[in-house]
Amino acid sequence: MALQSEAVPHRAASGAWTWPASSRAWYSVVVLSLVSMMSNIDRGIVNLLIGPIKRDLHLSDTAISLLIGLTFSLAYVLFSFPLSRLADTRSRKVILTTGLTLWSLATMLCGLAQSLWQLFAARALVGAAESVKGPCSMSMIADLVPHEKLPRAFAIYQLGITGGMAGALVIGGILLSMFAGMPPLSLPGGLVVRDWHMVLLVTGLPGLLLALVMLVSVREPKRRDRKSAAAVPLREVLSFLGLNWKFYAPLFLSIAVASVESYGLQAWRPMFFERTYGWGPERAGPLLGGAILIATPLGLFLGTLLAEYLTKRRPQDALLVACLMSYGLSMPLLVAMPLMPNPWLSLASGFLGFTAWSMTAPGQNAAIQIVTPNEMRGQISALYLFSISVVGGGFGPTAIALITDKVFHDEAMLRYALSGFTLMVGPVILLLIFSAVKPYALAYQRMQAGGSS
Template sequence: MTEPQTLAAHAIADEKAIRRRGLTLALLTTTYFFSYMDRQILAILQELIKADLQLSDTQLGLLSGLAFALFYATLGIPVARLADRFNRKNIVALSLAAWSAMTAVGGLAQNFTQLLLARIGVGIGEAGSSPPSHSIIADLYPPDRRAGAMGVFSLGVVLGSAIGTSVGGLVAAAFGWRTAMYVIGMPGVVLALIVWLFVVEPRRGLSDPNRAPDAAKEPMPSLAQGFASLAASGPALHLVAGVTLTSMIGYGLTAWGPSYMQRSLGIGVRDISLYVALPGGLFGIASAVGGGKIADWLARRHGLHAQSTMVAVLKTLALPFTLGFFLFDQPVLAIGSYFLYILFANSYLGPTFALIQGLAPLRLRALWAAITLLVINLIGLGAGPTLVGVISDLLKPSFGEDSLRWSMMLFAAVTPWAIFHYWRAGVLLKRAG
């Protein structure tokens, strides 16, 4: 093929990628939705599983935290290296099929060890989802629209947690926790085929007009260079620290929130599914999409640094409502405070991941995403739910069934630390211009 023909073919491929980027974003968001639904299904099922398999809070914390996070986070690095070299949509599709099947397999478990192995399988499969997806989205959307796109993508967190809790809880209440895992897991296998058929694989750097035209053809940096490049970026380090601390609080609340509502507020599984999970999902949608749109507007008006400052401000507004969820004894007040916490707090993912992708070298986007997720998930997902369970068990002799309430309160108290890192990232981004 001659050079003019090659350029024409690339132009056609680029035009197709841009034309179909809305569909691609929708499918990647749906994949992320299934990821979180399969990841968080244990939250609403924990009390049923605990009674059936005779588990402790520490064991439940391991199942929803460290056992999953250890494999999910560490395997994300080698998968990201593959994603920075090869076809990213194929990696996402294969991973989706694998973790969905393992979620369903968890319904067959007869003891802690078998369920642990199934959850490890889910973690291994999900390692191939987010880093390639982040990279694809960054190539499809320019910097001043990227936070909005990432905000839409982050709906996977909100909807996955809400619908997984709602559907899982309703199915479990009617047919048992094992059937709930089958129902949540198997549809993902079908979605994997749809992703493979319809998601586009864009040219790397497609939507970065300020990048050098031949940047995507530069030699692949080594793994050590990838880590070193992120470590050398002050704004990126503060963003990673901020999102990690925020995730630790969020994962702890998500994993144990339904159990807390049942134990301390007296709300049943069915009522949580209908009257907490679904409305909470709506507040989460408003936060994620609205936050992404506001972040894009702030970037165009004031510069990208304003996005990080926005997250710091919104997290500050969310803090009293986070504490209110644990301090109010009346269910109506506690759940109302929880909804307002979601509204202010759930807008952080889109701007954070968009800023990190904008700071990342072109050939290292998936790796930077994987490094970020490695830290987030080892500390946030791995330590968060696990430590909540351990601390709850330690506090139980003194506080009884309310031990979980005070355990979760300790994690909410970490919020100002996260706010500092987002504020500092904004300062450094502004200095960098």
């Protein structure tokens, strides 16, 4: 299959933009959501394996946090921007399918690692391969459905992201239970496979099957609203960002800060339930994952309804106002979650908080794609995902670990590290989003004026 993508505008004879058949478009969105789900399962499964990995490799909280976050994120950022430029001109389907194959194999390599440095190397390969997922997927979705349906499409896509987070907990908990008590298995070449190795080996397999499904059943969509098939010079991308910095800078900063909080909570929530309430990963994992599996579609559904409701009344800034309202609702619930007197109240508070948090995704993702030129969507999506995966994924787990290790000097104080960090960054997130609302409205109006000219 050729890597070169069809990158010219696609109009019907009447001059109106044409779109793929509805069934094919939404099928492609669902497959992209499944790819995102596999990405987050392969990435997040390690969070549930903190205990066994620490046990066998003799690591501190800070050391394991670097494995979870910074190793993945450094590789992600090194490859994200050059590969996102390819996604703006070449076949996004081929790039994404290749990445899915590589990160699935890398996850299985994590399951053969015998030392911390081998695990670092395999984890870095997961990060490098996963760097293509966001730019390719988000750009494809924006070319598959009309603008007015983007919140719904990105709700489906976000379902894959958070479904993968939940799947990592549920699948990881089930697999740990299956392999619990398994004696070390000696393989040729001096390899020793323990319970957590088996979890990683099994987790990587479904991604290989999904890569085949995507290769044979998903088509590369036509690129729309595009002036040229050639790659946009980097200086032009930087110039566009400079002209629109009042929107992109505070929004991406808010996303980065929110992601530090989110990834910190995700990484340490299973261990919080174990240290605070005595729930091991085999019990906490399925319950936390099950809660996310219910909260995610509920939050995305409510977030889509909110975004579409506000769009009918104030289209110029509705999508960011919906984000602001949803974040504001989630913050007090997530602050309270670690402080609850028993695990069931903590689980309930976290469920409600995560439902509200999930409501932000449809409007946030749609807003970025709507005001970003087609020629730059892959690269600007990479910057957006840098805010999430590199800043959030790289520093979130370590931020919580450092507060526990260096401020409280007591692993049992993890609950106060989680709550205090959320209380500290929550107002910053809200202020940043608020400051992006008016600039977004101006960018939206310019986009509308340009589209009608």
